[in-house]
Amino acid sequence: xxxxxxxxxxxxxxxxxxxxxxxxxxxxxxxxxxxxxxxxxxxxxxxxxxxxxxxxxxxxxxxxxxxxxxxxxxxxxxxxxxxxxxxxxxxxxxxxxxxxxxxxxxxxxxxxxxxxxxxxxxxxxxxxxxxxxxxxxxxxxxxxxxxxxxxxxxxxxxxxxxxxxxxxxxxxxxxxxxxxxxxxxxxxxxxxxxxxxxxxxxxxxxxxxxxxxxxxxxxxxxxxxxxxxxxxxxxxxxxxxxxxxxxxxxxxxxxxxxxxxxxxxxxxxxxxxxxxxxxxxxxxxxxxxxxxxxxxxxxxxxxxxxxxxxxxxxxxxxxxxxxxxxxxxxxxxxxxxx
Amino acid sequence: xxxxxxxxxxxxxxxxxxxxxxxxxxxxxxxxxxxxxxxxxxxxxxxxxxxxxxxxxxxxxxxxxxxxxxxxxxxxxxxxxxxxxxxxxxxxxxxxxxxxxxxxxxxxxxxxxxxxxxxxxxxxxxxxxxxxxxxxxxxxxxxxxxxxxxxxxxxxxxxxxxxxxxxxxxxxxxxxxxxxxxxxxxxxxxxxxxxxxxxxxxxxxxxxxxxxxxxxxxxxxxxxxxxxxxxxxxxxxxxxxxxxxxxxxxxxxxxxxxxxxxxxxxxxxxxxxxxxxxxxxxxxxxxxxxxxxxxxxxxxxxxxxxxxxxxxxxxxxxxxxxxxxxxxxxxxxxxxxxxxxxxxxxxxxxxxxxxxxxxxxxxxxxxxxxxxxxxxxxxxxxxxxxxxxxxxxxxxxxxxxxxxxxxxxxxxxxxxxxxxxxxxxxxxxxxxxxxxxxxxxxxxxxxxxxxxxxxxxxxxxxxxxxxxxxxxxxxxxxxxxxxxxxxxxxxxxxxxxxxxxxxxxxxxxxxxxxxxxxxxxxxxxxxxxxxxxxxxxxxxxxxxxxxxxxx
Numbered sequence: 001x002x003x004x005x006x007x008x009x010x011x012x013x014x015x016x017x018x019x020x021x022x023x024x025x026x027x028x029x030x031x032x033x034x035x036x037x038x039x040x041x042x043x044x045x046x047x048x049x050x051x052x053x054x055x056x057x058x059x060x061x062x063x064x065x066x067x068x069x070x071x072x073x074x075x076x077x078x079x080x081x082x083x084x085x086x087x088x089x090x091x092x093x094x095x096x097x098x099x100x101x102x103x104x105x106x107x108x109x110x111x112x113x114x115x116x117x118x119x120x121x122x123x124x125x126x127x128x129x130x131x132x133x134x135x136x137x138x139x140x141x142x143x144x145x146x147x148x149x150x151x152x153x154x155x156x157x158x159x160x161x162x163x164x165x166x167x168x169x170x171x172x173x174x175x176x177x178x179x180x181x182x183x184x185x186x187x188x189x190x191x192x193x194x195x196x197x198x199x200x201x202x203x204x205x206x207x208x209x210x211x212x213x214x215x216x217x218x219x220x221x222x223x224x225x226x227x228x229x230x231x232x233x234x235x236x237x238x239x240x241x242x243x244x245x246x247x248x249x250x251x252x253x254x255x256x257x258x259x260x261x262x263x264x265x266x267x268x269x270x271x272x273x274x275x276x277x278x279x280x281x282x283x284x285x286x287x288x289x290x291x292x293x294x295x296x297x298x299x300x301x302x303x304x305x306x307x308x309x310x311x312x313x314x315x316x317x318x319x320x321x322x323x324x325x326x327x328x329x330x331x332x333x334x335x336x337x338x
Numbered sequence: 339x340x341x342x343x344x345x346x347x348x349x350x351x352x353x354x355x356x357x358x359x360x361x362x363x364x365x366x367x368x369x370x371x372x373x374x375x376x377x378x379x380x381x382x383x384x385x386x387x388x389x390x391x392x393x394x395x396x397x398x399x400x401x402x403x404x405x406x407x408x409x410x411x412x413x414x415x416x417x418x419x420x421x422x423x424x425x426x427x428x429x430x431x432x433x434x435x436x437x438x439x440x441x442x443x444x445x446x447x448x449x450x451x452x453x454x455x456x457x458x459x460x461x462x463x464x465x466x467x468x469x470x471x472x473x474x475x476x477x478x479x480x481x482x483x484x485x486x487x488x489x490x491x492x493x494x495x496x497x498x499x500x501x502x503x504x505x506x507x508x509x510x511x512x513x514x515x516x517x518x519x520x521x522x523x524x525x526x527x528x529x530x531x532x533x534x535x536x537x538x539x540x541x542x543x544x545x546x547x548x549x550x551x552x553x554x555x556x557x558x559x560x561x562x563x564x565x566x567x568x569x570x571x572x573x574x575x576x577x578x579x580x581x582x583x584x585x586x587x588x589x590x591x592x593x594x595x596x597x598x599x600x601x602x603x604x605x606x607x608x609x610x611x612x613x614x615x616x617x618x619x620x621x622x623x624x625x626x627x628x629x630x631x632x633x634x635x636x637x638x639x640x641x642x643x644x645x646x647x648x649x650x651x652x653x654x655x656x657x658x659x660x661x662x663x664x665x666x667x668x669x670x671x672x673x674x675x676x677x678x679x680x681x682x683x684x685x686x687x688x689x690x691x692x693x694x695x696x697x698x699x700x701x702x703x704x705x706x707x708x709x710x711x712x713x714x715x716x717x718x719x720x721x722x723x724x725x726x727x728x729x730x731x732x733x734x735x736x737x738x739x740x741x742x743x744x745x746x747x748x749x750x751x752x753x754x755x756x757x758x759x760x761x762x763x764x765x766x767x768x769x770x771x772x773x774x775x776x777x778x779x780x781x782x783x784x785x786x787x788x789x790x791x792x793x794x795x796x797x798x799x800x801x802x803x804x805x806x807x808x809x810x811x812x813x814x815x816x817x818x819x820x821x822x823x824x825x826x827x828x829x830x831x832x833x834x835x836x837x838x839x840x841x842x843x844x845x846x847x848x849x850x851x852x853x854x855x856x857x858x859x860x861x862x863x864x865x866x867x868x869x870x871x872x873x874x875x876x877x878x879x880x881x882x883x884x885x886x887x888x889x
Contacts, residue, residue, distance in 0.1 A: 028840055034850075034851035034852075034854065034855065035843065035851060036843075036848065036851045036852070037851065037855065054840040054841050055840065055841060056838060056839070056840050056841070056842075057835075057847075057851065058835045058836050059835060059850075059854060060567070060570075060571055060722065060836075061722060061725065061726055061836045062836075064576070064726055064729055065729060065756075065836060065837075067729075068729035068730055068732070068733040068756070069729075069733060069736075069753060069756055069757075070733060070737070072733075072736055072737070072740060072750065072752055072753050072756075072757075073753075074752065074753065074757060074840065084571075088574060091574070158555065158558070160564075160568045160572055162571070162572070165572050193475070193477075194477075194478075194558050195558060196477040196556065196557060196558025197446070197477060197556060197558070198556070198856045199856070200856040201446075201477075204450065204451065204452065205451070207451075207452070208450075208451030208452065208467065208468035208469070209451075209467030209468050209469040209470075210451070210468060210469055220856065223855075223857075228857060233452065234452075324572060324573075324574075325572065325573045325574060325575075327572070328568060328572035328573050329380055329384075329573070332380065332384040332385050332568075333380075333383075333384050335384070335388070337558070337560055338388050338560065
């Protein structure tokens, strides 16, 4: 049955199954940040430079995909939403060092690889959401969370989830394995319920009175405040406290960009990475994604600024990542998620 | 293909099906062997006790819910006439089109502290906070059984419905005439005859639950699959993760073996079933009065939980958000690509799955049946693990293409398989092949081998025999299998997420992008589109699966 729709369908099938062309004026991005949510950034880049951005996003396995694609891989840039994935990419040997004066000048040294294998582009902090009514204090330490005075009052998502995994790894970097195990046991004993849900559910559960404090990322609270207006009751019942380590600052993590080893469009890839550190992109990160811009001089979003002055923990991210495996093992060992 | 060459062609098909699935398994095994095994001490001490217990509770709960709901509704729809039956018949298949994790999100909203249900309770009884009273928590194993049970029961429903409808009603009628109660007829005749199909349907439920990661993680259930991912991602131990996945495979192999043993028990019923098609005109006993409405209610409850409530919630969100943010114009393109991939998977699985099951029957040797069982293992791998296992074989094929291209043209052709939609279609087909082989084998088991013998004695070639006997008898089962593969492919997430080409989204990867940021309501329209695409084939299949209705 051939009709007028047949050629259209054939064209569609051809597009879906065709391998991407290595045309000029393109850059191919593999990203852990969701394609749809990063689209405004890439649209602005294309408008500014005329370079088209092709995107595929996933939640895991992009390094393995690039490894197996080998020299044929179309990937130019790998974008991650945390330091752990970019470290995996480095270990898999799929990145190449980039010497860029622009990036080295804009991105502070602690948020990029000394060898130039990856560059941080934006930052967020792991902070405390607390009930406005039932929690009077406006300062807290991570160590405090294991204090028995919080018994039955804390909500948290799975201890194996990457945000918590990175925080626990940071705790190990500060105090070592044994002390962290005790702290995790104390924290576990304080939980109001079994870990589940996401960071938003922490605010929801506090608002519902199931618990009084919990852990969440800085941008979730800001998103609920500014974008997801039907979640306003959750933020109205809660406040954000920037916790610190007793001997340090607030735990942060960065989204990072890495140039791939076989990047077929290297010049455009570098152009994109440098653009991401530029004024316009950093404003988009601040105001659309509610992250901390890494370029100095770019203003914070007002909601993020309202949390107070952020003092990022000085512990190097690369050092923290050395302990992510131990952190994962400890979570199982103390039965954190059970 | 004529009578003498059939076994050779048959051998090729059976071996091809096994090799198809062997590719990712080899990839997995290679990774498992690369691991050093250090993960096991830790897993056995701290993870497995909880993970095994949670997984077992989840699977047992699901077996009960899906078994009771799936078989019960299929029995009512197939055996009785009651108000709304023809509509409920296809509505009962639709929950399948929802990704389980989306339904999990919906019920956490609907039954949560700020949802309409608890809100009404608070207003009614004057509570102020959610902590002032007790309400079941959706984020629990019980919640997971509820959510996944009402999404997955259609696997059992469809498999059982096809078998109930094509059963020998004359046999049941005779039993009634000699005084057996309807309950006894169901227990002693109808159920045993449908047992292979019910077991095949339950298998699909359990495997689908084992593959789930989104719903379990969100609801706080520690499944074995989750521990595979934690081992891989947090401990950076891909080898250990592959080993854990291999252990899961063994668990599944035991399931498959148990199911086959169960099929053996039902064998003595087979000869009755072989000649059942002529009873096709039977349309069920009329249920009058409260009994009829009772049946309507019994079939409506699962439809409400699995389909109507999630749809209503999503529809409301879709309207609110479309008015606020507008409609994403790209959705149509994503829907089209999803449709094309799913259709591709249906074609491949039907050809290969029916071919292999039929071939194994023709060969009638243990090794052939073993090959078909082996081909069923693709479903046992979590989608991401399957996709990871395929990366290496795809790369080998692409390298070969490029080597050839360089010899002739001097320039590489890029990633012909891994960089195109072919990767997704192949992976989906490997994963969903067992749906076709499972239902086809269950159907074939009910066709007496004497019938084959008679046809061959009468001089019919294998091709004629298949075309005139097996294919027509199997058509309802194959139609049901095609529907399940299609709908499953529409909503499949892990494979599409890792293997899709640049700039391509499927509806499920689109939905996931929002869900992962906790704003799944923004993708409500896309989630509804998945269901909408599934509706037309669901309506057609259920009509098609009715005896006497050949097209």
